[in-house]
Amino acid sequence: MPETWLKCSACRNDITYGAVHQVCSVSTCNRSRTRLVFCTVSCWDSHVAMLRHRDAWAVEARAPSKEVWVREQASEAAAAAAAPAPATRTVVSTAAPAVRRVVGEASPSAAAAVDGVTLTEAERDMLVVVSKMKKYIKDRSGMNCGDSVAELLSDHVRALCDDAIRAAARDERKTVLDRDLPRPRR
Ligand SMILES: [Zn+2]
Numbered sequence: 001m002p003e004t005w006l007k008c009s010a011c012r013n014d015i016t017y018g019a020v021h022q023v024c025s026v027s028t029c030n031r032s033r034t035r036l037v038f039c040t041v042s043c044w045d046s047h048v049a050m051l052r053h054r055d056a057w058a059v060e061a062r063a064p065s066k067e068v069w070v071r072e073q074a075s076e077a078a079a080a081a082a083a084p085a086p087a088t089r090t091v092v093s094t095a096a097p098a099v100r101r102v103v104g105e106a107s108p109s110a111a112a113a114v115d116g117v118t119l120t121e122a123e124r125d126m127l128v129v130v131s132k133m134k135k136y137i138k139d140r141s142g143m144n145c146g147d148s149v150a151e152l153l154s155d156h157v158r159a160l161c162d163d164a165i166r167a168a169a170r171d172e173r174k175t176v177l178d179r180d181l182p183r184p185r186r
């Protein structure tokens, strides 16, 4: 039974030493700290929507042998100890881009999906406190406020959250921070 090199970044299946697998054409997905590897093109495809790559394709690669991998890990660790070393790639492309997929503007369904998950009914909930929002408008302007305003505002909040999630993912964080959100316009 061949030994596991890494696990698929999408489905967590084992990728064994020397195995043919897929990596992403986007360089930040291949930094030694990130190192996204995928067992199949469809697993690679599942991370594209989340990171909103504009122009990306899967690249067929072969996992290193155990000997090579252990040696590279050791030299990487030594280099990291010596200096903040630039990321080195250890996966070696063996072929031209296998599948090329240009990712354009997100479609409405893709916009509603982060990490390939479409919003459930529960997630379509109101995200603003309707009474407080109406009071704010009333206090500032004396105006009333239509009921559908809160729904649209909730969609805005969701869109901002989705962008923030992508920004955090690009930054290789698992926590969304205030810096992932745009500053309010005033
Ligand atoms: Zn997989």
Ligand SMILES: [Zn+2]
Pocket (backbone or CB within 6 Å): 024, 025, 026, 029, 036, 047, 048, 051, 053, 056
């Ligand atoms: Zn990628």
